[in-house]
Amino acid sequence: MSTSERISADLVICRLAQLATPGGETGQPLRGPALGNVEVHTGDMWIAAYAGEIVAVGHGHEIRDLLDLDDGAVIIDAPGLVAVPGLIDCHTHACFAGDRVDEFDQRSRGASYEEIHASGGGILSTVRATRAASQADLVTITRRHLAAMLEHGSTTIEVKSGYGLDVDTETAMLRAIQEASYDSAAHVMATYLGAHAVPEDAESADAYLKVCIDEMFAEVAEWGLSDCVDIFVERGAYDTEQARTYLEAAREHGLALRLHGDQFAEIGALDLAIELGARSIDHLEATGPEGVAKLAASDVVGVALPVAALTLGRPMPPARALADAGGIVALATDFNPGSSPCDSLPAVMHLACTQCHLSPAEALSAVTVNAAHVLGIGERAGRLRVGQRADIVLLDVPDWRYLAYRLGSEGVKHVIVEGVWALEG
Ligand code: NIG
Ligand code: FE
Numbered sequence: 001m002s003t004s005e006r007i008s009a010d011l012v013i014c015r016l017a018q019l020a021t022p023g024g025e026t027g028q029p030l031r032g033p034a035l036g037n038v039e040v041h042t043g044d045m046w047i048a049a050y051a052g053e054i055v056a057v058g059h060g061h062e063i064r065d066l067l068d069l070d071d072g073a074v075i076i077d078a079p080g081l082v083a084v085p086g087l088i089d090c091h092t093h094a095c096f097a098g099d100r101v102d103e104f105d106q107r108s109r110g111a112s113y114e115e116i117h118a119s120g121g122g123i124l125s126t127v128r129a130t131r132a133a134s135q136a137d138l139v140t141i142t143r144r145h146l147a148a149m150l151e152h153g154s155t156t157i158e159v160k161s162g163y164g165l166d167v168d169t170e171t172a173m174l175r176a177i178q179e180a181s182y183d184s185a186a187h188v189m190a191t192y193l194g195a196h197a198v199p200e201d202a203e204s205a206d207a208y209l210k211v212c213i214d215e216m217f218a219e220v221a222e223w224g225l226s227d228c229v230d231i232f233v234e235r236g237a238y239d240t241e242q243a244r245t246y247l248e249a250a251r252e253h254g255l256a257l258r259l260h261g262d263q264f265a266e267i268g269a270l271d272l273a274i275e276l277g278a279r280s281i282d283h284l285e286a287t288g289p290e291g292v293a294k295l296a297a298s299d300v301v302g303v304a305l306p307v308a309a310l311t312l313g314r315p316m317p318p319a320r321a322l323a324d325a326g327g328i329v330a331l332a333t334d335f336n337p338g339s340s341p342c343d344s345l346p347a348v349m350h351l352a353c354t355q356c357h358l359s360p361a362e363a364l365s366a367v368t369v370n371a372a373h374v375l376g377i378g379e380r381a382g383r384l385r386v387g388q389r390a391d392i393v394l395l396d397v398p399d400w401r402y403l404a405y406r407l408g409s410e411g412v413k414h415v416i417v418e419g420v421w422a423l424e425g
Contacts (some may be wrong), residue, residue, distance in 0.1 A: 003315070007055050007063075010070040010388060011419045014060060015079040016045040020400035021057075021384035022365045029301070029373040030365045032326035038361035039254030040400065047083060049390035054362035057384055060124040074421060081413060082425075083104040084364065085384050086155025086391030087345045088371035091282050091303055091332035093193075094145040094159045095138055095173050095180070100337040101277045113312045113339060114264060117236055121288070123197045126337055130163035130173065138176035145335065145343060150423055152344040153412045154404075158184050158332075158375055160230055162193030165208070166201075167215050170194055174225040185415070185422030187391075189375055191258065192220045195231035195238050195246050209242055213249040214334035215269035221253040222331045227376070228279065233269035235242040247276050256376060262287040263314070280330065280374045284317040285309050292318050296325035301374050305352035307342040314375040319356040319366075330370040331363060346403050346410035353404050360401040390419040 019157040024030050030037050046063045048056040052071075056063045069075075096229045103116055103125070116122045130138070142159065144203045149157055159177045164170035174190050181188030194212035201208035202208035220226050233243045237260075256279050261269025263283035270291045273281040281295070291306045295302050304317035323329050331348050334340040340347070349363040358366065372382035395403060397411035415423035 005066070006068050007048060007066050008050050008070065009055060009067045010073045011049040011072060011416070012067060012069065012073065013047045013076045013078050013392065013394070015077055016047070016083050017080050018042050018082040018400055019045040019047070019057070019384060020082070020084050020364065022369045022382060024369065026383065026385060026387065027286065027379040029328045029370045029378065031328045032323060035271045035323045035329060035358050035365050036361040038364055045083065047167045047384060047392060049419040052384050052390055052420070054384065054388050054390050057174070057386060076394070076414065076421070078394055080396070082397055083384060084393050084395065084400055085368045085382055086393055086417065087153045087367045088156040088375065089149060089329055089333050089335070089345055089367070089379060090158050090371040090374040091156045091305060091334050092157060092159050092333070093162060093336035094149070094157065095142040095161065095177050096126050096130055096163045096337050097133035097137060097141060098126060098337065101123065103338060104341070114236060120200060122338055124200055126163045127165050127197065127199065131166070131169045135172040135176050138173060139179045141178055142180035143184060145324065146186055146188065147399065148178060149335070149343045150184070150186050150415055150421060151412065152346055152410070153393040153415060154345055155186050155393070155417045156372070156375065156377070156381055156413060158189045158191055160191045161192040162196030162230070165197060165199035167211060170216060171219065174220065185417045185420065187417065189220065190226040191228045191230050192216065192226040192255070193230040195243070197232065197237055205242060209246050211331065212246060217250055217253045218253065221337045226255070226256060230258040230260065232260040233267065233272070234260070234263055235265050235267060243269070243272055244276070247272070247278070248376055251276070258282065262291065266291060270295055273300045279376070281334070283308065285314040287318055288319070292325055292327070296322055296327035299328070299352065301328045301330050301370060303332055303374060304352065304356060305332055305340060306355055307348060308334045308337050308339040310351060311341070312339055316355045319352060320391055323358065323362060328370055329362070329366050330374050331366040332371065347407060349404035349409045360404040363404050390416060392416040
């Protein structure tokens, strides 16, 4: 901080022992070797915010005397604590009814996820439970999941639909996500995942996709239920030609595009994502070196979901190779009742380090700036920097890397969302 102008503040966090934030240019992701570009500042660090936005970051002696505190300003004295940006979970399925504990039990004894899906279980069993739930039930359930994710430091959470697979239930899911967001402290962004599976009661996959295209896209776009669509491109779900039709039609409605792809087999999802300029392709457990090279040369983000790989016994996504080749890597929980029953981004960071061989700094960028980029909010979120949203996590740990290092007790002490104290641990 070099300015000597007065700075109005309604929130001040003072005397932090350490502050870690991705560097680089605001609004830009960190790609390739820059993924680990994390600035670490130590000793008496302060953060000031006003009306939900960061207005100053620096050492106490640089900032203290410049601040004009509002009446009723919140002051968090945080000696010994460590600050990182609010974490951004860019891929979850946190709106669902029921659970899949029986399936988990079956898989523990050797049944495969794909076999269970092919026999009408898996995603389709959650579709049955979700269709049987009311919108109010879905709001309650989603709210509970959002609160749990916030406790792990997630301040922005994407939530997909995709367990309705008919007009009424998909709409109810999107409205439930919206309603749950009103009283969740976290920022919530919905994605319309109409094409998550082929519904059991559909005449055909194409007939169902026609419903998504003809009835849902306009509804989603006009009512602002989501700014983005997603599709599961996989054997047993949708093929690339179906995906092309669905995604091109979504684009006509001004909706951004994402794909679940290369989870079990490379059937062309990655090429399609690049060709259509999708925001991301998520999973990538099956992506080989050629796919990594193509993705790295594009602006499509590769979203690695290491818990899904771990849970289903799949190879880890090639996050290391993608970063080394110059690509944009993000990480997310993929929180859902089947492939990823995990709501903790710090746990994902741990797996990214131990299983995918990212450094803690790379993992932090992947769950902050790069995840923000996937959601189209990189100008406002992902860094502790003047002009960004005051979404801040304070950790009671000796070093910010504990966030990835400790599995299961990452030390989240306070969570601040848009300048408001959302959680005091
Ligand atoms: O990202 N692979 C497709 N969809 C989800 C799984 C959802 C589920 O199993 O319920 C995923 O892993
Ligand atoms: Fe997913």
